[in-house]
Amino acid sequence: MSTPASTSTDQQPSHTPTGLIAFAWALVGIPLAYGLYNTVKAASALFGA
Amino acid sequence: MSGFLVGSLGIYTEQLWLLYFGYGFLGGIGLGIGYISPVSTLIKWFPDRPGLATGMAIMGFGGGALIASPLSRQLMNWYDPGYDPAVVGTVPSGNAVAGLFLTLGLIYLVFMMFGAFIIRVPAADWRPDGFDPASVKSKSLVTTENVSANNAIKTPQFWLLWTVLFCNVTAGIGILEQAAPMIQDFFRNGETSTVLAATAAGFVGLLSLFNMAGRFVWSSTSDFIGRKPIYMVYLGVGLVLYVLLATIGSTAIWIFVLLAAVIISFYGGGFATVPAYLRDLFGTYQVGAIHGRLLTAWAAAGVVGPLIINGVLDSRGTPGQLVAGDYRPALFIMVGLLAVGFIANLLIKPVAEKYWEPKTTDVPTAAAAPERSTVR
Numbered sequence: 001m002s003t004p005a006s007t008s009t010d011q012q013p014s015h016t017p018t019g020l021i022a023f024a025w026a027l028v029g030i031p032l033a034y035g036l037y038n039t040v041k042a043a044s045a046l047f048g049a
Numbered sequence: 050m051s052g053f054l055v056g057s058l059g060i061y062t063e064q065l066w067l068l069y070f071g072y073g074f075l076g077g078i079g080l081g082i083g084y085i086s087p088v089s090t091l092i093k094w095f096p097d098r099p100g101l102a103t104g105m106a107i108m109g110f111g112g113g114a115l116i117a118s119p120l121s122r123q124l125m126n127w128y129d130p131g132y133d134p135a136v137v138g139t140v141p142s143g144n145a146v147a148g149l150f151l152t153l154g155l156i157y158l159v160f161m162m163f164g165a166f167i168i169r170v171p172a173a174d175w176r177p178d179g180f181d182p183a184s185v186k187s188k189s190l191v192t193t194e195n196v197s198a199n200n201a202i203k204t205p206q207f208w209l210l211w212t213v214l215f216c217n218v219t220a221g222i223g224i225l226e227q228a229a230p231m232i233q234d235f236f237r238n239g240e241t242s243t244v245l246a247a248t249a250a251g252f253v254g255l256l257s258l259f260n261m262a263g264r265f266v267w268s269s270t271s272d273f274i275g276r277k278p279i280y281m282v283y284l285g286v287g288l289v290l291y292v293l294l295a296t297i298g299s300t301a302i303w304i305f306v307l308l309a310a311v312i313i314s315f316y317g318g319g320f321a322t323v324p325a326y327l328r329d330l331f332g333t334y335q336v337g338a339i340h341g342r343l344l345t346a347w348a349a350a351g352v353v354g355p356l357i358i359n360g361v362l363d364s365r366g367t368p369g370q371l372v373a374g375d376y377r378p379a380l381f382i383m384v385g386l387l388a389v390g391f392i393a394n395l396l397i398k399p400v401a402e403k404y405w406e407p408k409t410t411d412v413p414t415a416a417a418a419p420e421r422s423t424v425r
Contacts, residue, residue, distance in 0.1 A: 028109070039115050042250060043258070045251045
């Protein structure tokens, strides 16, 4: 099992760097956009596009 | 990752057992672990919106197919230029498939290590801004108590939900399993179909899109209308849509596609909402472990669903050479299964007090010693 980030109740809030957030979103967003593009392109044949 | 690497080695060395062991056994274990851990973590981060949280996580799981399918075709084409995915009948060489497995294994290693690096379980006293835990008590099926995994499987609620998931997944697999030949057979005119093979592949892609979208949209909706009502929609409306598919599905392509797409979105929604349903019934204490046990319904449906549809279709001929009417018996079996699931969902009531963890249990402490409770 995983362990809690902290068991202390007076823990100071931590802030995730903006760059890390942007990188994480890009890491999932770019492959997803690639998958969506390919799927929509293939599916468009269904409707004669 | 290990599964892909061992599977790749199996293909290179032409050892079929190594492929089964790597891709099947090791890969299957990794899939289960990778599926459950983020879900149970996200539920803890979003106690106010568990449906949204599980929908996001399980949408990612469903969305993987959207990415892996075109990427795999592209990679195999690079490794074996003689293989053209656009041409029906061409097959990639063994080395191209082994190279694909190796590449995917390495890509997944990078992605999953990054995920494992940034993932955090919230502190025990974590609350989102403005969230009042007392607000969840107002919903009758939502508990603020906790039930251990060992106790959960002794409750009728667990097995009713198992039945719900089993029926929902079996019905969804009924379409997914035969999607490409099915759309061609539904619009067959003698020997030829008005739907070409390439177009049928597009249909399969469209289904995966709706599968993914349903996981997010329907699961998020369940936060507002409740878990039991949303399953009444998945199973009840799904049942009606299956009847329509069997009766008027062959009248127009757009009708067939629309019905199948919504059915598949319910299939995805059923997957995505179930961890939030478990949290409502059993609390967050061991929801990951309970989810793992419940997913045996998925495994069972993965065996039974194809057995039913293939069994019925094989008795009619060969999929890809049938007509719409040949699918009706299989579709009506799915209707029956959805009816069983609908009734099972109706029977779900709050978990009896005798299964709750003792009030003195401190949840973070209990998490460190998860197996100590028993039914009293």
